[in-house]
Amino acid sequence: MTRDDVRNAVIGILTDIAPDEDFDALKDEEKLRDQFDLDSMDFLDIVMELRKRYNIEVPEADYEQLVTMTSCIDYLQPLLKNQQMAS
Amino acid sequence: MARNWLKGAQTRYDSVVIGSGLAGMTAANMLAKAGHSVLLLEQHYNFGGLATWFKRKGGHILDISLHGFPIGMIKTCRKYWSKEIADSIVRLQGVRFDNPQFTFSTTFDKIDFTNIMRERFGVLKEVIDDFFVTAREMNFYDNLSMTTRDLFEKFFPGRTDIHRLLMEPITYANGSTLDDPAVTYGIVFSNFMDKGVYTFKGGTDALVKKMKKEMLKNGVDIRNHCLVDKILVEDKKTRGVRVNGREIESDVVLSNSSLPATIHKLTGDEHFSPEFLEEARKVRMNNSSCQVYMGIKKGEKIDYTGDLLFTSVTDEFSAKKLCDKNVTSRTFSFYYPEIRPGTNQYSIVSSTNANFEDWANLTEEEYLKEKDKLIESTLTALEKYVPDIRSKVDHVEASTPKTFKRYTMHTRGSSFGTKFEGLKISKELPEQIAGLFHTGSVGIIMSGWLGAANYGVIVSNEVDRFLRKVKSERLETVSV
Ligand SMILES: Cc1cc2nc3c(=O)[nH]c(=O)nc-3n(C[C@H](O)[C@H](O)[C@H](O)COP(=O)(O)OP(=O)(O)OC[C@H]3O[C@@H](n4cnc5c(N)ncnc54)[C@H](O)[C@@H]3O)c2cc1C
Numbered sequence: 211m212t213r214d215d216v217r218n219a220v221i222g223i224l225t226d227i228a229p230d231e232d233f234d235a236l237k238d239e240e241k242l243r244d245q246f247d248l249d250s251m252d253f254l255d256i257v258m259e260l261r262k263r264y265n266i267e268v269p270e271a272d273y274e275q276l277v278t279m280t281s282c283i284d285y286l287q288p289l290l291k292n293q294q295m296a297s
Numbered sequence: 298m299a300r301n302w303l304k305g306a307q308t309r310y311d312s313v314v315i316g317s318g319l320a321g322m323t324a325a326n327m328l329a330k331a332g333h334s335v336l337l338l339e340q341h342y343n344f345g346g347l348a349t350w351f352k353r354k355g356g357h358i359l360d361i362s363l364h365g366f367p368i369g370m371i372k373t374c375r376k377y378w379s380k381e382i383a384d385s386i387v388r389l390q391g392v393r394f395d396n397p398q399f400t401f402s403t404t405f406d407k408i409d410f411t412n413i414m415r416e417r418f419g420v421l422k423e424v425i426d427d428f429f430v431t432a433r434e435m436n437f438y439d440n441l442s443m444t445t446r447d448l449f450e451k452f453f454p455g456r457t458d459i460h461r462l463l464m465e466p467i468t469y470a471n472g473s474t475l476d477d478p479a480v481t482y483g484i485v486f487s488n489f490m491d492k493g494v495y496t497f498k499g500g501t502d503a504l505v506k507k508m509k510k511e512m513l514k515n516g517v518d519i520r521n522h523c524l525v526d527k528i529l530v531e532d533k534k535t536r537g538v539r540v541n542g543r544e545i546e547s548d549v550v551l552s553n554s555s556l557p558a559t560i561h562k563l564t565g566d567e568h569f570s571p572e573f574l575e576e577a578r579k580v581r582m583n584n585s586s587c588q589v590y591m592g593i594k595k596g597e598k599i600d601y602t603g604d605l606l607f608t609s610v611t612d613e614f615s616a617k618k619l620c621d622k623n624v625t626s627r628t629f630s631f632y633y634p635e636i637r638p639g640t641n642q643y644s645i646v647s648s649t650n651a652n653f654e655d656w657a658n659l660t661e662e663e664y665l666k667e668k669d670k671l672i673e674s675t676l677t678a679l680e681k682y683v684p685d686i687r688s689k690v691d692h693v694e695a696s697t698p699k700t701f702k703r704y705t706m707h708t709r710g711s712s713f714g715t716k717f718e719g720l721k722i723s724k725e726l727p728e729q730i731a732g733l734f735h736t737g738s739v740g741i742i743m744s745g746w747l748g749a750a751n752y753g754v755i756v757s758n759e760v761d762r763f764l765r766k767v768k769s770e771r772l773e774t775v776s777v
Pocket residue numbers: 315316317318319320321338339340341344345346347348361362363364365366367470523524525526553554555586588648701704705706707711712713714736737738744745746747749750
């Protein structure tokens with residue numbers, strides 16, 4: 211996956227977790243929590259979905275890596291680089 | 298011969314869940330959805346744990362813990378159960394306070410609390426806003442030595458009336474006091490006293506029925522009348538449970554039984570490290586409860602005066618007095634027919650916090666006498682709000698800490714699990730024994746319907762991670 215693919219993968223997960231939010235206007239450098247109505251359970255959902263869809267583990271100590279879209283991509287891309295986009 | 302409640306059960310499952318409280322059921326549902334085989338064992342005939350109800354002659358259905366929960370339950374039900382369940386959650390219209398310090402109704406949200414605190418209590422808006430923000434931003438990593446009392450004194454020094462307004466509903470909701478860590482208060486307050494109080498249309502029975510349906514759809518094997526008396530451990534690993542005289546194998550045992558019972562009774566001290574045990578023994582339980590259930594005669598009506606009523610005749614808030622057998626403070630829940638569409642019946646439930654010790658050591662005769670006294674004093678207290686209550690009611694009964702203990706088997710009949718330190722112990726179980734997990738009311742923040750359900754999800758995530766690892770290791774061994 212390229213950085214763009216990873217970004218799309220994360221958006222895909224976010225859209226399922228928070229269907230009422232509009233992620234088109236997402237700013238990659240800003241905290242996700244400041245832009246959208248997301249709580250700690252939503253972040254846990256991201257972790258669970260990453261495991262389910264892409265078979266990758268985010269240990270609890272690394273949850274803070276998911277704070278902005280850019281940090282998500284930085285953290286996840288190396289883990290996902292050998293994978294195809296889930297359909 | 299006694300009926301075989303395990304008829305047709307398999308000899309092994311990926312996971313066995315002990316107890317069907319909201320945490321246990323939510324975890325079981327999540328695990329099944331993640332593709333693991335799950336056996337859910339409940340010792341009672343009803344599923345739901347403290348999320349329960351009972352029926353009495355005269356068409357009465359009486360709810361135990363449906364006084365109200367935070368808005369977050371909608372999202373939790375939508376994400377981890379079903380849209381149908383989430384769609385039955387509705388907001389309560391009005392909450393009333395009546396005590397020597399203040400009397401008013403509120404919609405129980407940030408806007409209304411802000412107005413009330415400005416207009417009635419004369420607090421500056423900036424201070425109130427700052428308090429809401431501070432409470433919301435509290436998290437685990439905060440200084441734990443700050444108590445809720447410190448927090449209140451910082452924002453509203455000497456204002457016992459405001460302390461009461463901010464604390465009393467939370468003490469009823471989870472048994473916490475001014476001496477508990479402020480972080481527990483901040484988290485619960487931000488969930489609870491921010492966007493209103495919610496309830497489940499159809500009643501607790503409808504909720505549990507829907508959850509059962511959902512679990513069956515997802516393949517959970519659910520069994521009632523199944524008392525687990527032993528968690529089987531070998532070489533620091535769980536290998537299953539003993540239930541109704543039968544052993545069932547599993548890679549994971551997830552206990553929704555009370556935390557001390559899970560460690561000391563079901564598993565056994567011999568399996569834990571001395572350091573862990575020493576810490577586990579220090580875990581304190583929250584208080585228990587007394588309730589008085591009043592079923593209103595068919596055809597009689599109660600005028601709408603609000604859904605929840607927090608009453609007290611004591612001068613100031615005191616968590617200790619809230620548990621006193623000589624009751625001075627009560628929460629009344631009014632259940633109107635709208636809650637169970639089509640039934641056209643009313644009921645009122647009075648709840649008080651209570652100490653297990655005050656009730657556990659009475660003789661049978663004293664116990665019954667005390668229960669009658671509780672019923673009488675409750676009806677008298679209620680007359681202030683519903684003057685003709687005695688002529689409208691046709692079923693009254695009371696429950697005590699002994700009742701809660703009997704039905705849930707919780708240590709000291711605890712209504713709201715453990716104090717803060719219990720969370721750490723609950724989370725560390727799998728480090729002591731591989732495959733052994735705990736979920737359910739712990740740490741104050743993981744209690745109540747929402748806290749328990751969310752903790753079920755949090756632990757199911759850990760269990761899923763563990764089971765995937767076990768399964769992939771097993772595959773590797775097979776292919777070698
Ligand atoms: C009087 C009262 C009023 C409340 N009001 C509210 C309210 O208005 N709003 C709110 O949000 N919360 C309320 N609560 C709190 C809320 O009900 C609980 O926090 C929540 O339901 C607890 O869920 P749980 O998963 O921790 O487990 P529990 O509900 O405690 O369930 C544990 C289950 O495990 C079973 N079990 C235990 N040991 C075994 C064993 N060895 N084998 C098989 N089964 C076993 C028990 O039978 C039980 O069914 C109230 C609680 C009480 C007591």
